[in-house]
Amino acid sequence: MTGAGVTAPAAIEARGWGWRYATRQAWAVRDASFRIAPGERVLLLGASGAGKSTLLQGIAGILGGADEGEHEGELLVDGALAASVRGRAGMVLQDPDSQTILARVGDDVAFGCENLGVPRADIWPRVHAALAAVGLDVPTDRSTANLSGGQKQRLALAGVVAMRPGAILLDEPTANLDPEGMREVRDAVGRVLAETGATLVVIEHRVDVWLPLIDRVIVLGEAGVIADGAPADVLDAQAAALAEAGVWLPQAALPL
Numbered sequence: 001m002t003g004a005g006v007t008a009p010a011a012i013e014a015r016g017w018g019w020r021y022a023t024r025q026a027w028a029v030r031d032a033s034f035r036i037a038p039g040e041r042v043l044l045l046g047a048s049g050a051g052k053s054t055l056l057q058g059i060a061g062i063l064g065g066a067d068e069g070e071h072e073g074e075l076l077v078d079g080a081l082a083a084s085v086r087g088r089a090g091m092v093l094q095d096p097d098s099q100t101i102l103a104r105v106g107d108d109v110a111f112g113c114e115n116l117g118v119p120r121a122d123i124w125p126r127v128h129a130a131l132a133a134v135g136l137d138v139p140t141d142r143s144t145a146n147l148s149g150g151q152k153q154r155l156a157l158a159g160v161v162a163m164r165p166g167a168i169l170l171d172e173p174t175a176n177l178d179p180e181g182m183r184e185v186r187d188a189v190g191r192v193l194a195e196t197g198a199t200l201v202v203i204e205h206r207v208d209v210w211l212p213l214i215d216r217v218i219v220l221g222e223a224g225v226i227a228d229g230a231p232a233d234v235l236d237a238q239a240a241a242l243a244e245a246g247v248w249l250p251q252a253a254l255p256l
Helices: 052-060 105-116 120-133 149-162 179-196 231-235 239-244
Strands: 012-021 029-036 041-046 069-077 089-092 167-171 199-203 216-221 224-229
Touching (some): 012 052, 029 052, 052 199, 089 149, 105 120, 120 179, 149 167, 167 179, 216 231, 224 231
Parallel strands (some): 041 216, 089 167
Antiparallel strands (some): 012 029
């Protein structure tokens, strides 16, 4: 397969993992245990404050060292500590504007590759392939300030795709978008997954939007993982318990 380029999908595993920020008494996440196989597509749910974003940052290896907080257990990507293999998992955040770094589209997509030390001759072919993969058909010299919210999120996704990670991590990527932008981003992610086979972990309150792309749901609670399984098994069979725990669910799954 060509285009955006193919890297082997990553395996992700948590073994009783937890994280407490240096300024907090309470743990943001505690006793999380699961294994995500290479190529799986996971929707990560949980009540507000359950530590979903912290977990994603841990997988991406960007939580920092002992001065930032303390951890327990292990969080692994391809069997190695996540912090030691930064770049195997690429992350897209909620706010499109906060992720736009440079003034021109092409330069912005190239930024991550440059940080990874990708040879210069390889960077621009990756940039063009990544923009095509996410369906962002604009000139590489287009000003990033002139993009819509949905286009900026696809730009951020293109920057991740260009780095060719084995896992793509999305932290509420459509939360600040209108319905059109939301569909743009969801469809772009679908194209990338079809082309690359990357592992996906997505946090999103708009559950219905992502159901066509996912094959597993993991739910975080105060005591670690409180539900894990196929979407229908988790969202339908355990809907009442999850709603009671404060988990956002698709309207169709909410108990009457």
